[in-house]
Amino acid sequence: MQALVVIPTYNERENLPALVQAVLDVDPDLHILVVDDASPDGTGQVAEALARRSGRVRVLHRAGKQGLGTAYVAGFRYALEAGYERMVEMDADFSHRPVDLPRLLASSDVADVVIGSRNVPGGRIIGWSPLRHVISKGGSLYARFVLGLPIRDCTSGFKCFRREALEALDLDALRANGYAFQVEVNYACARAGLRLAEVPIVFPDRTKGRSKMSARIALEAAWLVVRLRLGLTRPGLAGHPAPASVRPAWPLPAAPVPMAGYVTPAPPTRSVTGVAERRSQRLESAPRAALPVV
Numbered sequence: 001m002q003a004l005v006v007i008p009t010y011n012e013r014e015n016l017p018a019l020v021q022a023v024l025d026v027d028p029d030l031h032i033l034v035v036d037d038a039s040p041d042g043t044g045q046v047a048e049a050l051a052r053r054s055g056r057v058r059v060l061h062r063a064g065k066q067g068l069g070t071a072y073v074a075g076f077r078y079a080l081e082a083g084y085e086r087m088v089e090m091d092a093d094f095s096h097r098p099v100d101l102p103r104l105l106a107s108s109d110v111a112d113v114v115i116g117s118r119n120v121p122g123g124r125i126i127g128w129s130p131l132r133h134v135i136s137k138g139g140s141l142y143a144r145f146v147l148g149l150p151i152r153d154c155t156s157g158f159k160c161f162r163r164e165a166l167e168a169l170d171l172d173a174l175r176a177n178g179y180a181f182q183v184e185v186n187y188a189c190a191r192a193g194l195r196l197a198e199v200p201i202v203f204p205d206r207t208k209g210r211s212k213m214s215a216r217i218a219l220e221a222a223w224l225v226v227r228l229r230l231g232l233t234r235p236g237l238a239g240h241p242a243p244a245s246v247r248p249a250w251p252l253p254a255a256p257v258p259m260a261g262y263v264t265p266a267p268p269t270r271s272v273t274g275v276a277e278r279r280s281q282r283l284e285s286a287p288r289a290a291l292p293v294v
Contacts, residue, residue, distance in 0.1 A: 002029045002030075002031060002084055002085065002086075003027075003029065003030055003031070003084060003085065003086035003087065003088060003105055003160075004030075004031050004032070004033055004075070004078070004079045004082070004084040004086070004087050004088070005023055005030055005031070005032050005033070005088045005090050005101070006032075006033050006035060006071075006072060006075030006076075006078075006079070006087060006088065006089055006090065007019070007020075007032060007033070007034050007035070007090050007091070007092050008035045008036075008037070008068055008071035008072065008075075008091075008092065009034055009035065009036045009037070009039060009043045009044075009047065009092045010036070010037045010039050010043070010065055011039045011040065011041045011043060012039065012041075012043050012092040012093065013039070013041050013042055013043040013046045015092055015093050015094055016034070016043060016046055016047060016050070016092055017046060017050060018094075019092060019094060019098070020032055020034075020047075020050050020054075020057060022098040023090070023098045023101065024054060024056060024057075025098070026098050026099070026101050026102060027101070027102065027105075030056070030101070031056045031057070031058070031084070032056060032057045032058070033058050033059075033060060033075055033078055033079075034047040034050075034051075034057065034058070034059045034060070035060045035062065035071040035072075035074055035075055036059065036060070036061055036062065037062050037064060037065045037066055037067075037071065038061065038062065038063060038064050038065070044059065044061050047059040058078075060074060060075075060078065062074070066177075067177030067178065068157075068177055068178055068179070068181055069174060069175070069176050069177040069178070069180070069181030069184075070177065072089055072181065072185075073171050073174055075087065075089075076161075076166050076169075076171055077171060079163075079166065080163070080166055080167065084163065085162070085163050086105060086108055086160055086161065086162060086163070087160070087161045087163075087166060088101065088104065088105070088158075088159065088160045088161075089157050089158060089159045089160075089161075090157075090158060091157055091158070094204065095203055095204060095205065096116065096157070096158040096201070096203070097201065097202060097204070100116060100158070100199075100201045100202075103199050104116055104158070104159075104160040104199060105160055107160070107197055107199050108160045108161075108162055110195075110197070111162075111195045111196065111197035112161070112162045112164060112165040112168075112189070112194035112195045112196070113159060113160070113161055113162070113165050113186075113189050113194055113195070113196050113197070114159065114160040114197050114198075114199060115151055115153060115156050115158070115159050115186075115196065115197070115198045115199070116153075116156055116158030116159065116198075116199060116200075116201035117151070117152055117153035117156055117198035117199065117200055117201060118136075118153050118156065118200075118201060118203045119137060119140060119152040119153040120152050120153070120198050120199075120200050121200065122200030123153070123200035123201055123202070123203070124200075124202055124203070125202075125203045125204075125205070126202065126203065126204040126205060127204055127205030128205055136155060139154070139155055140152060140153055140154040140155055143155070143183050143186075147183075147187050147190075148190075149186055149187065149190055150190065150196060151186060151196055151198055152198060153198060154182065154183050154186055155179045155182050155183060156182060156201075157179065157182050158201060159182075159185075165189060165192075165194050168189075168192040168194060169185070169188055169189070169192070170188075173188075174188070
């Protein structure tokens with residue numbers, strides 16, 4: 001089962017080569033799509049050099065800085081068109097550790113969306129200031145309370161999606177950029193009735209390059225939560241209307257990880273082997289999507 005790791009980049013040439021190699025070393029079935037927004041520091045050229053060295057690396061060049069949310073939507077579309085069964089969101093600054101990828105992928109066998117969580121037992125953050133801890137945890141608590149999300153880390157950008165989860169989303173309806181995008185996607189997945197789970201991760205602060213976090217990004221996320229709650233922004237759902245209510249009882253249960261959203265998935269059994277074989281056959285026969293170069 002091949003999985004696509006989507007890495008959006010903007011001025012990340014210091015981190016990208018080591019990160020790409022670390023991801024490729026994790027699992028021979030992992031492929032990488034670097035989505036670069038015309039980085040002034042030449043990150044796109046670095047990514048091209050990495051792609052020439054490995055057939056498992058692809059690069060999508062975009063004209064100018066278009067934001068994190070649209071970069072991931074572009075990655076979602078490519079993953080679906082190319083026939084991947086799993087898609088992983090991952091930052092380019094080593095805050096998301098490649099060593100945690102196998103646990104996210106393994107948990108996707110029993111959940112539709114797996115979130116690498118800093119706020120569950122076993123999860124932690126290294127190197128943040130007290131103020132940034134307050135902003136991050138306060139933002140997650142705010143989104144959980146207002147939107148009724150059954151997860152503890154609502155702004156985490158380290159996620160693994162099953163193909164079926166991406167197919168349940170209306171990608172054209174996903175509008176947010178910055179870290180508000182993570183809240184928007186979580187809400188859309190919850191409203192679609194998808195199975196959500198969290199696995200603990202260690203989140204070290206970046207040591208190279210500059211953080212993209214700003215007050216504007218935090219305010220965008222706070223305002224998006226209000227709009228979603230009031231119905232001013234429609235969730236990114238595909239197909240049938242959302243259930244009348246998918247909000248869990250408050251307070252949310254302090255369950256051990258993983259914490260499922262609405263359906264408690266049964267452990268995988270030997271019977272899934274045939275499904276995996278059929279998916280593998282479909283993957284092998286699916287054409288790879290051509291990448292546009294701007």
